Amino acid sequence: MCAAAVRGVGGILSRTNASFLSAAAQRNDHLIWYTGCGRSSDSLNPSFCTRLGCFVSSLARDEHAFGIKSWSAMRVRRMSGSSVELRTGGDVVRFSFESATSDKSKGGLSSKMDRRVGKKKKMSKKAKVNELRFYRLKAKKKMRSPNPEIRIRYKLEKAKRKELWLVEKLKKYEVPKAPAEKYDPDFLTEEERFYLKRTGEKKKNYVPVGRRGVFGGVVLNMHLHWKKHETVKVVCKCCKPGQVHEIAEELVRLSKGTVIDIKPDDTIIFYRGKNYVRPDVMSPPDTLSKAKALEKYRYQQSLEHTSWFIEKLERELEEYHQHLARFRHEKDHSSKEAGVDMQDRHDILLSGSKDIMHDLGASDGADVVPRGS
Numbered sequence: 001m002c003a004a005a006v007r008g009v010g011g012i013l014s015r016t017n018a019s020f021l022s023a024a025a026q027r028n029d030h031l032i033w034y035t036g037c038g039r040s041s042d043s044l045n046p047s048f049c050t051r052l053g054c055f056v057s058s059l060a061r062d063e064h065a066f067g068i069k070s071w072s073a074m075r076v077r078r079m080s081g082s083s084v085e086l087r088t089g090g091d092v093v094r095f096s097f098e099s100a101t102s103d104k105s106k107g108g109l110s111s112k113m114d115r116r117v118g119k120k121k122k123m124s125k126k127a128k129v130n131e132l133r134f135y136r137l138k139a140k141k142k143m144r145s146p147n148p149e150i151r152i153r154y155k156l157e158k159a160k161r162k163e164l165w166l167v168e169k170l171k172k173y174e175v176p177k178a179p180a181e182k183y184d185p186d187f188l189t190e191e192e193r194f195y196l197k198r199t200g201e202k203k204k205n206y207v208p209v210g211r212r213g214v215f216g217g218v219v220l221n222m223h224l225h226w227k228k229h230e231t232v233k234v235v236c237k238c239c240k241p242g243q244v245h246e247i248a249e250e251l252v253r254l255s256k257g258t259v260i261d262i263k264p265d266d267t268i269i270f271y272r273g274k275n276y277v278r279p280d281v282m283s284p285p286d287t288l289s290k291a292k293a294l295e296k297y298r299y300q301q302s303l304e305h306t307s308w309f310i311e312k313l314e315r316e317l318e319e320y321h322q323h324l325a326r327f328r329h330e331k332d333h334s335s336k337e338a339g340v341d342m343q344d345r346h347d348i349l350l351s352g353s354k355d356i357m358h359d360l361g362a363s364d365g366a367d368v369v370p371r372g373s
Contacts, residue, residue, distance in 0.1 A: 200231035216283035
């Protein structure tokens with residue numbers, strides 16, 4: 001390629017009487033020719049630049065014109081509708097091949113440079129370690145501070161950041177409720193309720209509701225029990241006071257069953273209904289899976305503990321401020337009393353010194369004997 005280009009350009013250079021080196025520097029898709037000497041008489045004229053551009057464009061259209069075998073290295077292989085950009089500055093000629101579709105497909109050189117500028121610079125592993133070490137030492141300094149307020153405030157800020165993070169995590173486990181389907185709940189008389197209650201108490205089939213709460217597997221087990229039994233017991237374990245009624249309402253919405261009775265030991269007896277038909281999908285789509293329900297429970301437990309810890313720290317900080325105010329008040333009161341005592345002592349000493357001086361003066365006057373005697 002270089003030899004052919006030099007031979008082609010050599011003919012042009014001989015006609016323009018400009019002295020060039022017989023070598024071409026190739027970098028990506030640019031070719032650069034340098035003049036042999038820097039004299040002003042060897043400057044390039046416009047006609048030479050025009051002919052040089054025509055030569056390069058014809059070379060790009062027909063790669064076999066000069067027997068070139070490595071033309072694909074210039075990234076201009078089979079460029080239909082290609083354009084040649086020619087730049088002249090001083091004693092240097094620069095030209096490049098550009099395709100009309102290349103800018104559209106790749107975004108062009110300017111867009112690449114913009115992406116590079118907008119791209120965030122990656123930190124080295126050593127820089128990351130140093131940054132983590134700095135924050136760790138900063139936190140250790142606050143934890144070991146002799147001032148209790150600094151220690152409490154650092155723990156409080158850390159706990160509040162964790163609380164916000166847990167709230168954002170719990171938002172991912174919120175499943176939108178499906179629109180409620182219309183169904184007619186069974187009307188049961190007192191005799192029927194009493195019979196179903198006694199039947200449910202005698203039978204041993206039950207569905208446990210543990211720390212995961214109500215999820216798809218609970219409703220699935222209820223439908224499986226209703227295949228052979230009219231009633232099923234739902235035993236709520238790890239249940240807070242009053243939460244059993246919320247669980248009963250949620251299970252009624254998901255299973256379309258009827259609540260017969262709620263026991264004091266957090267046991268709910270459900271009746272499947274007189275015209276019960278087992279659904280095709282026994283696990284509702286608007287419920288969590290077993291693994292997701294366990295993850296949600298862990299985040300909820302952590303959020304409860306974090307909220308309790310925040311309240312404790314705020315109470316400690318308030319008590320510390322009250323202690324400071326009480327200490328300052330006692331200190332000011334004691335300083336005032338000390339000032340009054342010092343003033344009294346000063347007055348007593350001053351009056352005592354006056355009395356002593358008066359007594360000394362009186363005794364001196366009595367001892368003095370006149371000279372004439």
